[in-house]
Amino acid sequence: xxxxxxxxxxxxxxxxxxxxxxxxxxxxxxxxxxxxxxxxxxxxxxxxxxxxxxxxxxxxxxxxxxxxxxxxxxxxxxxxxxxxxxxxxxxxxxxxxxxxxxxxxxxxxxxxxxxxxxxxxxxxxxxxxxxxxxxxxxxxxxxxxxxxxxxxxxxxxxxxxxxxxxxxxxxxxxxxxxxxxxxxxxxxxxxxxxxxxxxxxxxxxxxxxxxxxxxxxxxxxxxxxxxxxxxxxxxxxxxxxxxxxxxxxxxxxxx
Amino acid sequence: xxxxxxxxxxxxxxxxxxxxxxxxxxxxxxxxxxxxxxxxxxxxxxxxxxxxxxxxxxxxxxxxxxxxxxxxxxxxxxxxxxxxxxxxxxxxxxxxxxxxxxxxxxxxxxxxxxxxxxxxxxxxxxxxxxxxxxxxxxxxxxxxxxxxxxxxxxxxxxxxxxxxxxxxxxxxxxxxxxxxxxxxxxxxxxxxxxxxxxxxxxxx
Numbered sequence: 001x002x003x004x005x006x007x008x009x010x011x012x013x014x015x016x017x018x019x020x021x022x023x024x025x026x027x028x029x030x031x032x033x034x035x036x037x038x039x040x041x042x043x044x045x046x047x048x049x050x051x052x053x054x055x056x057x058x059x060x061x062x063x064x065x066x067x068x069x070x071x072x073x074x075x076x077x078x079x080x081x082x083x084x085x086x087x088x089x090x091x092x093x094x095x096x097x098x099x100x101x102x103x104x105x106x107x108x109x110x111x112x113x114x115x116x117x118x119x120x121x122x123x124x125x126x127x128x129x130x131x132x133x134x135x136x137x138x139x140x141x142x143x144x145x146x147x148x149x150x151x152x153x154x155x156x157x158x159x160x161x162x163x164x165x166x167x168x169x170x171x172x173x174x175x176x177x178x179x180x181x182x183x184x185x186x187x188x189x190x191x192x193x194x195x196x197x198x199x200x201x202x203x204x205x206x207x208x209x210x211x212x213x214x215x216x217x218x219x220x221x222x223x224x225x226x227x228x229x230x231x232x233x234x235x236x237x238x239x240x241x242x243x244x245x246x247x248x249x250x251x252x253x254x255x
Numbered sequence: 256x257x258x259x260x261x262x263x264x265x266x267x268x269x270x271x272x273x274x275x276x277x278x279x280x281x282x283x284x285x286x287x288x289x290x291x292x293x294x295x296x297x298x299x300x301x302x303x304x305x306x307x308x309x310x311x312x313x314x315x316x317x318x319x320x321x322x323x324x325x326x327x328x329x330x331x332x333x334x335x336x337x338x339x340x341x342x343x344x345x346x347x348x349x350x351x352x353x354x355x356x357x358x359x360x361x362x363x364x365x366x367x368x369x370x371x372x373x374x375x376x377x378x379x380x381x382x383x384x385x386x387x388x389x390x391x392x393x394x395x396x397x398x399x400x401x402x403x404x405x406x407x408x409x410x411x412x413x414x415x416x417x418x419x420x421x422x423x424x425x426x427x428x429x430x431x432x433x434x435x436x437x438x439x440x441x442x443x444x445x446x447x448x449x450x451x452x453x454x455x456x457x458x459x
Contacts, residue, residue, distance in 0.1 A: 074444070
């Protein structure tokens with residue numbers, strides 16, 4: 001049976017892995033290569049690595065780091081952060097990454113997704129959407145630059161555009177829940193699921209494996225992303241890279 | 256030496272990385288003459304059927320491949336769309352496949368699936384072993400492999416089916432005919448199962 005993918009998301013800041021809360025206050029949790037080696041041993045389904053400095057600093061992706069990560073990864077590896085051009089995307093795929101994640105460049109110019117898709121294959125094109133709640137009455141806003149800049153792009157319009165282009169996967173990152181460990185924002189994800197048919201990975205808010213089980217029960221087949229859960233342990237958030245065993249995962253798939 | 260065919264399709268680097276870690280010599284061939292005298296061949300592939308076979312033809316790999324695989328019986332594995340182009344034809348395109356294994360590529364039947372996304376078949380899925388074979392040594396069928404595809408290989412001869420997988424319907428996830436192997440999943444991205452499979456291919 002096809003299993004939902006349970007995906008650790010690693011944030012890279014100043015060459016280290018960090019974990020944020022609401023995209024702020026990055027806490028250092030370790031060395032990226034070391035984290036990948038541990039995730040290899042635990043046989044994680046897939047890995048999402050996002051460099052949270054590249055776009056903000058207006059620089060290129062760190063190709064040397066990507067090469068080193070791809071060399072270690074024994075699972076599908078998706079890299080995001082600072083990708084602005086077809087050439088950069090092609091280079092990242094040639095270094096051994098499976099997928100490229102594009103955010104701010106796609107939000108300002110969705111057509112770039114078509115060009116990148118034609119160059120590396122649409123199955124390898126992932127869009128990351130950092131979404132915040134607009135107000136108490138509902139409504140969401142797409143942001144960029146680690147949620148510091150809001151975009152004028154409407155969620156509904158953007159979903160229609162990327163659906164029509166035919167990207168490989170959409171990652172929805174709920175900024176308000178980032179690092180809170182209080183559970184997923186199903187209202188947001190339900191909205192996106194209803195409007196689109198593409199593979200969807202949800203991110204933001206996971207505090208326990210039960211949250212993941214709930215998401216799998218709700219969407220049947222999805223990418224269940226988590227940051228804090230897989231780098232912290234216990235209520236004092238001691239740093240410990242972890243991931244459920246195959247037996248524990250089998251329990252999560254039972255719906 | 257194990258030779259990975261680089262015709263601009265598929266994750267060449269990921270396959271090479273595994274052999275590097277295993278300390279098994281390999282080389283990457285970007286021109287047809289570089290696959291002559293290979294002892295084992297690996298044919299990756301992603302994308303559409305016609306586009307993939309066209310890329311192979313443009314560089315002129317087909318004649319040399321035919322000779323190595325059909326005359327010299329060099330063992331070859333096709334991965335993902337690299338497996339699909341081993342077939343004779345595909346519903347996805349109009350061009351002729353390599354035809355090393357009798358069969359036809361068809362679109363996955365999603366009529367029985369009731370949750371989104373229906374296609375592609377993306378993620379980890381188990382396999383069922385249809386026929387015992389040394390290339391499947393030390394493979395855990397339950398853990399299975401990483402898949403990413405919308406079409407599948409339908410064998411004309413059921414004896415060529417090594418493993419099957421369930422998605423929408425039951426399809427051949429691995430096929431084998433004499434020296435030719437095809438895997439619909441990505442062994443280069445499938446942890447210990449994938450490493451073991453690539454190791455078995457190198458050692459047999």
